[in-house]
Amino acid sequence: MRDIRGVLLHQDSFCIMNAHPHKLPRTGLRLSSFFVEQSFPLLSCFVCPVELSFLQEVTWSIAMSTDKEKVVYLTPEGLKKLQEELDWRINVRRPEIAKQIEAARKEGDLSENAGYDEAKYQAGMNEGRIMELQQKLKYAVIIEPDDGPADVVRLGRTVTIVDKEFGDEERYTIVGSAEASPGDGKISNESPIGRALMGKRVGDVVIVQTPGGKVTFEIVAID
Numbered sequence: 001m002r003d004i005r006g007v008l009l010h011q012d013s014f015c016i017m018n019a020h021p022h023k024l025p026r027t028g029l030r031l032s033s034f035f036v037e038q039s040f041p042l043l044s045c046f047v048c049p050v051e052l053s054f055l056q057e058v059t060w061s062i063a064m065s066t067d068k069e070k071v072v073y074l075t076p077e078g079l080k081k082l083q084e085e086l087d088w089r090i091n092v093r094r095p096e097i098a099k100q101i102e103a104a105r106k107e108g109d110l111s112e113n114a115g116y117d118e119a120k121y122q123a124g125m126n127e128g129r130i131m132e133l134q135q136k137l138k139y140a141v142i143i144e145p146d147d148g149p150a151d152v153v154r155l156g157r158t159v160t161i162v163d164k165e166f167g168d169e170e171r172y173t174i175v176g177s178a179e180a181s182p183g184d185g186k187i188s189n190e191s192p193i194g195r196a197l198m199g200k201r202v203g204d205v206v207i208v209q210t211p212g213g214k215v216t217f218e219i220v221a222i223d
Contacts, residue, residue, distance in 0.1 A: 072136045073155055073176025073189070075143045082140075082178070086133040089126055097123045136178050143176065153197045153222055155189055160221035161197070164205070169220070174198070193217075 074082070097119055104116035143156040153159050158173045172187045174197065180188035187194045196206040197219065205218050 070139060071141050072139045072178050073143050074136075074140050074178060075156060075175060078175065078179040079137075079140060079142060082133055082137060086130065086137065089130050089133070093126050094130075097126060151201050151222060153200045153219070158223040159197055159219060160223075161206075161217040162220055164216040164218055170217075172197075 100119040101116065101123065104110070104113055104119055107113060107116075110116050148154050153174060155174055155176065158171060160169060160171045162169050172182075172185055172193070174189050174194055175186045177188040177190050180186055180191065189195065189198055192208050192210070196208045196217075200206060200219055202219050202222055205216060208215050208217065
């Protein structure tokens with residue numbers, strides 16, 4: 001079986017390394033104090049200006065990724081999932097972290113307080129994710145699988161393809177990059193395979209460039 005995982009991901013996707021706060025890159029976008037105070041309403045009363053500066057820095061990569069105003073394609077299921085996560089991060093996770101920061105500060109010396117550093121780090125990561133979710137929801141466009149011709153590959157369709165060389169059969173649902181999860185059978189319309197399949201019909205043959213060379217697939221079913 002051919003390993004094609006490298007061509008299932010969105011070309012612009014990225015991840016944030018689980019690094020200790022002091023190892024985070026210092027380049028990128030720095031947000032204003034006003035923005036941080038508006039974004040971290042429950043945290044601002046527990047942290048000093050220096051700590052607010054730290055929270056600005058740990059959100060640098062999320063802020064840069066959400067700066068582009070672009071359409072975010074979501075299925076109704078994906079929209080609900082993002083809305084639920086946003087609600088949890090604002091109304092549950094944010095107060096939890098604020099309490100952790102307050103408790104750590106009451107312990108006294110913060111210079112070597114690992115729990116305090118971790119709480120600040122988690123605060124920044126949580127606020128960064130909130131920013132990302134809000135941006136995605138702001139530009140969300142709902143995918144309706146029943147729209148358009150049923151025999152054409154488009155967003156929301158599930159496509160079955162066969163590797164012409166090895167005979168392996170794969171089944172993928174074409175979604176926007178915000179919902180892409182190759183392990184769950186969901187690939188982005190902006191991924192190499194997704195782009196190759198868009199607009200095609202049953203019986204069409206597509207060629208996809210992979211790290212190991214070109215792979216040829218035939219579309220055998222569209223649902």
